[in-house]
Amino acid sequence: MNEDGNDTPRPLGEVPEFRRIRSGPLPPHQNIPPRRRAPADQLPWLPSAAARRRRAALLLCGFLSAVVLLVSGSSWAVTGWLSDQLHRYDVFTGLLDENRPPASQGALNFLVIGSDDRSGLDSRQRSELGVGNVEGRRSDTMMLVHLNHQREHITVVGIPRDSWVRIPGHGPDKINAAYSLGGPQLAVQTVEAATGVRIDHYVEIDFTGFVEVVDTLGGITVCLPEAIHDEKAHLSLEAGTHRLQGTQALAFARTRKSPHGDLDRIDRQQQVLAALLDEALNAQILSDPARLAQFVETALGSITVDDTLDTAALIQLGTQLRSLGLDDVTFTQVPVDRIDFWTPSGEVAVTWHEQHATELFTAIAADRPIPQPQSAEDSALPSPDEVTVEVYNGTTIPGLGAQVRVELLESGFQVPESAGNWPQQDLAETLVRYSPEREDAATLLVESIPGARAEVDPGLGGRVQVIAGVNHTGVAVPAHAASPIAEQPVDVGGRETVHTRTAAENVCR
Template structure:
């Protein structure tokens, strides 16, 4: 949702969307008001299908698709476009069993009045662009949704157009070329297409009576007319749009994707609330605003939506994972002299291979080998006292200092042992201290460990005549914390994680 001129080389003619005629269900009209009502108890039982609304409001009807009459009315409210008609199956990625949606947030200003453009602070740049681009993957078992954000400034090869920012594909060839481009660079087959525009986004948030967003730091973006302090805010549609569009933060487009994911999660949370679902008037207003601004492919018909609603009935917020493609270079200078993003190709290939295979984007940490529950000792965890068992004066004090310098917890000053003729250096330990004793003995060549059940806590080091040197253990340097960067790792959150508070 920006004023980029990615599509300045040329634009195609207006692609025409055929709008179905909505037919309200005849048996759902109130005899008093004549208005269409929605049966809230059944809607509530199936509200978990609303998960796909977290990426676009149209799919909220996956939750309320509990009767053919309701989904038939919904289906008739959608704008449709023949997205896949001109694509050859032979040139497309193979089907994998999951279901993938390409979700586009369009920043076309063509049908917006000057007043609306000014009110929403979206500018008046002509043409059509895809500003928010997301892949939404519903796995084969229909029990998990993965949402991957694609930065609009990603530098890719657009079929038939050459290298350009990925959002230029929409400007050059509308939904069809957008699908073709995303498929060619990700090798993920797109099954359905969903698009929403500026006004629709604002109307949906307002129909929910606003949403809650939270900021870790203040944002002041005069261009977007956004001035927000750090903290949690209840925002209306206009403010939510500005919050989603601004790039006035350190990581620019990548931060914006994070905020868009937060906004979509907040919309999902509000839409799934009892306050919305149990109020027929509010739910109907929400559905009207959500659906009227949405364009979908012709294959997303009433039957398909009903099937998805049933299949997704047990999902919850914790089963919606958000991620974005790993970026290798945030400041790539293009041949034409502007800045774009380059993704980390090996990491991106791994990510999209995981999507195709329905694997988690972040593999669980491998479990540590079972060592009886005891971790490898470190000097700071070992308490000890030093005793000089030889006739050499000052030997205990010198070793005492060396041990303390190496990080061992020397609890008291060195003392003489009860005898001064100890032949071999001993590391004496009590119950449960064997591993610590062995670790310390490794630093003293020729020493031996001796169990002493009278010892309750800590070790005793008795220097013998065979003592020659102390070999300090190698210091284990802590791994430095990596600075936040464009990032080659796959960082994920869930919709539940993104809800403020």
């Protein structure tokens, strides 16, 4: 749902009502456990200021940021009280293991949803927030947050809400439709099916919760490379540095009034996330019990999590994350290849770059570092238009040589001569023959032709040959070596490949 109010609720299916389990223990400053004597200027239930800073951790929790301050080790009472402020929903019951990606070995993956539910807002509040009047609930923001098995790094992947994916049981649709069609469970199923990454926990926050979190922290600082003016969102900011309070921060994070729409929106959301982290870690909330209580009630009272994220899980997570800082949080977004894909229903959607998105999610599922794009300076391979190839048919399959020639030409290689027949007609594997000085060209061809193998021949005198074998399936040039094509690609602002920034780099200084 965008701020223009153009999306309409999906009629299919009923969204199950949230089952919220609440309890009301006293805040920690009203139920202080006995401790050893402390200096006069230090509250008896708190560790030292240095220890408090070390033990502040990141609780994955919400809209845009997915991260707020968690008191990880002050006491069981504190963490239990934090846990009891959260709403809980049974997300994973009924999801069959055989239909889900395999569980990761030690890592944790959170699906973080920002809901556009307006049911608790009256007309005046909706107008003030600039969120429109459309009824129903949709996932306004979606992030996949990965904690590596060593708990020393967090990766936040922004997922464009207009991503064109297959929704289990409903067919192709925009990814944010999953939430409106089947609530958190279908949202989890859809993300798992699209990414191949097993979701371990679910976190959701609504509009008002985000605004109140920002206001409780005293606002956030953001930097704009260019002005943004969005009348419907009540946002007018010139280029430069701005201090935003909650309502403005929400408008800043949600507006799509920029050249690349949803993709720029994800960039701004990640800047907001970094700013929230920075404010939370520097706000000295732990030094003021009343302010801590206000922050927790504000931040966590608007958050829904899966029912497996209980007090024990929060304590363990907080303890494990106590040493993380801004440099240990990395932001990226799903690589895309089109932002103007016309769907069968006449809507505009976003499609992912198949190869790079697969590489990104494969790395996350395997708990490996995110692969970085290889620059032209780093690549030792030539581009296809720098490689001239001779093509031969090494099988009895009629026309296979001509087919391979066409595929190589379409991929940008130079193939000036028609395909010939190789003396040997029983090749099982496609063969790439090359002279020693053209090893780089042979490497590119082997990477571009699945199942091909290389064979050096000093007598070729600078030539390169491709002899098609029975196993030939096609030609696919690696993205980092692809030649520019004649058709002008859609400008997606450099989002075709994976690019990362740390939270420290995203913070406006």
